[in-house]
Amino acid sequence: MAENFPIPTYIVVIFIISLLISTIGNSKPWSASLSHNNRLLALDVAGKLLVDPDSLKSVSSDFGHIVKEHPKAVLCPSTTQDIVSLIKVAYNDSIPFSIAARGHGHSTRGQAMAHDGVVVDMSSLKNHRNGSRTTLEYGLAPLSFTDYLYLTVGGTLSNAGISGQTFRYGPQIANVYEMDVVTGKGELVTCSAYKSSDLFYAVLGGFGQFGIITRARIALEPAPKRVKWVRMLYSNFSTFTKDQEYLISFNGRRQNLALNYLEGSLLMDQGSPNNWRSSFFPSSDHSKIISQVTKHGIIYCLEVAKYYDDHTKNTVDKELQQLIKGLSFLPGLMFEKNVSNVEFLNRVRSGELKLQSQGLWDVPHPWLNLFVPKSRIVDFNNGVFKEIVLKRNITTGPVLVYPMNRNKWDDRMSAVIPEEDVFYAVGFLHSSGFGNWGDFEEQNKEILKFCDNAGIKIKQYLPHHATKEGWINHFGSKWKTFAERKAQFDPKMILAPGQRIFNNI
Ligand SMILES: Cc1cc2nc3c(=O)[nH]c(=O)nc-3n(C[C@H](O)[C@H](O)[C@H](O)COP(=O)(O)OP(=O)(O)OC[C@H]3O[C@@H](n4cnc5c(N)ncnc54)[C@H](O)[C@@H]3O)c2cc1C
The missing domain is CATH 3.40.462.10 (FAD-linked oxidases, C-terminal domain)
Known part of the structure; x- marks a missing residue:
């Protein structure tokens, strides 16, 4: 089912990571040290590491407001080389520290956090790029969007990037020609379907596990x-x-x-x-x-x-x-x-x-996003929408349900979808008060349990699994390749610990 990208008939331009700006205010350069890593202080990047409380706090939570993890420092890179230097230090250290790229922190479960590690503020890289500009200024637009635009290219490519365009144009990860990636060994690699393709496919939908994307060349067309x-x-x-x-x-x-x-x-x-x-x-x-x-x-x-x-x-x-x-x-x-x-x-x-x-806006978001196979979507409606959601009567936020075509995805990528030709994206986009997000978590659990009991082979999108077995089950036949690629590109398990796939379980 893997399909190659068509040769672009439209213009393709470099689309810089971090479409939109978020800044970390009142930041002070790092003057303390990571207790286990004084070597950092000797590096160029030391001046770009922030450890003041405001900086650390700003990356200790995310859109979900459910998880809190405190890093030791925040790196505000001005060049890709800064990221290379940081990862090399972690990789060569006898006790490596963890590193998480953070786009806009629009994750809901701490995926862009690094407990006791270093968070890399990717928007800072964008702020230093002279060539950074929007495609619309050139009358061009990506083929495949997300519903909400204030996300980053690096963050969405680490998941999939889906929307109402996906049935026709594929997810965002199916519209990438080339990327620059800094691997977990600190190597900067330019990869595509034809060059370092293992890394290319690993990174697409790879939850930030294999490298930090610093540049992506994606398909564009004349903007309607x-x-x-x-x-x-x-x-x-x-x-x-x-x-x-x-x-x-x-x-x-x-x-x-x-x-x-x-x-x-x-x-x-x-x-x-x-x-x-x-x-x-x-x-x-x-x-x-x-x-x-x-x-x-x-x-x-x-x-x-x-x-x-x-x-x-x-x-x-x-x-x-x-x-x-x-x-x-x-x-x-x-x-x-x-x-x-x-x-x-x-x-x-x-x-x-x-x-x-x-x-x-800054309230808990106990979201649940699922891919449901077409053959069971009516059972899902009867068991979940009509029984669980209507009866519990707590859902006030949007609930999305729309189908997409499997042949617009590429099975070589890390992203996992149901086996059927057509499957549905179902999104429970809950907002809650700080005191009652547990009610939504209970509902989410009941939905997952219902699917399990009814044999509905769902896959979570933007997944969250509490155990290693959960992740192995999530990846199914792709787990072996996923784990092998981790050993190849991030053998010391430095990157994206907040996903909790290999670390902290
Ligand atoms: C209001 C809202 C609407 C949304 N709508 C959609 C939608 O329509 N479609 C859709 O598909 N998703 C949607 N999402 C989910 C969104 O795709 C994810 O939250 C995604 O993680 C992107 O957010 P981010 O760019 O802030 O990434 P972050 O949350 O900062 O990071 C997500 C993960 O990617 C890693 N990462 C970040 N940058 C990089 C990088 N440069 N290289 C490698 N790894 C990196 C992080 O370490 C983390 O593990 C929505 C989210 C919100 C809050």
Whole structure:
């Protein structure tokens, strides 16, 4: 099933790691020492290591606000060589210390933390790059986005980078041509599908275990100008998924008929059909939608988008109508928007800013993200959405459910997905108070247990496993290769300890 990247017909430019800026304020250079490692002080990077309480605190938690781990220092590299120097010191030390790259710390389980080690603030590298610029300035955009843009390229390539574009363009990890990676031995390697390919495939979806990505060359295409954005509501889950699967079957990259984006979500009795992640529905439509939710308990919302520009503005409606005409959504419950591409791509940001202004962004996020095989998605709906989620009645955040095609992924990469040709991404994107995130953890556990008991072979996305057996089970047939690659590229197990795959279990 592995497919090579097509030779780029579009321009490919260097896309610098760390798309957006986050800074560590009030930082003081390191003047103390890591007790076990005085050798660091002799290095050039010593001046770029921070140990003041504010710097350490800023990397001791993450978006999840569930885990806390204190490092000994934060490295703010200005060059790739700084990262090479740091890793070499750790590698050559008799008692190596751990090192974690941190993008924006948007992980939810401490994955970018390094207990008693050094956290590398990757945004600092970006701040020192003169050539750093956004692709949109050149009228270009990546083929495959995430729903939320304020993540880093290095962080998403360490997972997969999925969204409504994945069914057609593959995850972000399937759209990479080349990377510069500093391995756990401190070696800087340029890798691609044709050069040091073992490292290349290891790093893609590799949870930061094999090296720190310092440059990535990814596929771009001319950025579309505008987007037709449509939502359709269903009361019947089987009809909803049948229509989703029909639509993603048009997945050729240049087919006129194919959509550019497809997702789906649950609407439950939460007072408003909108949530922090989306304010798509105008208030004038709320009562109509709420009455359906009240009647059915859960309404399933199919969301699609089609890009257009000056050349296609006269045909886009016809093409969209052609796709939609056979669908079985509830009569009268189709909603349409016509927005700029930037507004569409940046759709989650306004929700974030609103929550930030209310002090509700930096709260615990006990998220659970799963890949569910197509053959069991109806069982999942019956056992999880209808039984567990509806009955517990604590889920207020967005719940996503949308399918993707396995043949857009590459099995040589570290990322793990279900065995079936089509599988669903299901995301429970909970926010909670500091006192009650345990309730959501209980629900997450119940969902995982249900799947286990029912024999639904799910895989976690952005996974978290408490035991080594959990990880071995997660990787399945890929575990052996994953462990061998770790021994090859990070034999002293220095990198990304916060994933807790090889360390601290
Ligand atoms: C609001 C929100 C929306 C999201 N939406 C999506 C979405 O639509 N699709 C999706 O796929 N994911 C989504 N995510 C999840 C996101 O992909 C992960 O959180 C991911 O870890 C990226 O976050 P980050 O760039 O801040 O990485 P971090 O959390 O900082 O790091 C994640 C892991 O990658 C490692 N790492 C970071 N940088 C590098 C590097 N340069 N080289 C090697 N390893 C590195 C870290 O050590 C850590 O183990 C979302 C997260 C949030 C908070």
